Amino acid sequence: MTEGASAPSYPMSSRSRVKRRHDRGFYDHATVHKILDASMLCHVSYVIDGQPYCTPTFFWREGTRLYWHGSSASRMLENQSEGQRVCLTVAHLDSLVLARCGFNHSADYRAVMAFGSAYLVTDPAEKERAIVAMVDRFFPERTASLRASNKQEIKATSFIAMEIEEASAKIRAKGVADDDEDYELPIYAERIPVRTVLGAPEPCPRLLDGVTRPKTLDGYSEGRLLEDALRDAYFAQYPAE
DSSP: OOTTTTTOOOOOTTTTOOOOGGGEOOOOOOHHHHHHHHHHHEEEEEEETTTEEEEEEEEETTTTTEEEETTTTOHHHSSSSOEEEEEEEEEEEEEEESSSSSSGGGEEEEEEEEEEEEOOOOHHHHHHHHHHHHHHHTSTOOGGGGGOOOOHHHHHHHEEEEESSSEEEEEOOOOOOGGGGGSSSSSEEEEEEEEBBBOOOOOOOOTTTTOOOOGGGGTTTTTOBBHHHHHHHHHOOOTTT
């Protein structure tokens, strides 16, 4: 399940343990982080006055801490400033699986659920780092070439952070898995791979003459898998990882 007895793992409890198909559950940092770092979109779930909410937002990881951002006026940020319990999820759909029985139709996927207490980033130094990271984590070295954010823009943007207390990954990667006797049936079955692939860049039509695409964006080239580009960008920003 993990890469070895000494591999760092997140603690397991009834909250984070994979309940069904334990063989698909992983709790080690390497597996969990690999799935997180292949995405930039997550869903954050929380409860306000008994009402559940789930908000999609961009996020990034620094070690075992997760960050996400949004408007200072948003409901999510307004209500996560007091150490509110949250669950952050990420999922990748890898294939559609058509079996010989409706019960065995499925999908191959990689998913993570991470639990912790979210807090509003108020420390000026931490917020300054987050302002850079929300760009450079995905597009390395880009902030240095941009117009600096003004005071109003900085004021209008808030950041939430969460130390991962528990996390579990669940992975299905087996394709068609029919009952043994069903393989004798004259029924077509298949696995349909699903990938998010980058298209050709579309430069802004209002670029000034002589402004060209920087080499730092070469990782985001036509035909590459998005998750590969995101992982490469992560390690460019955090090489110690």
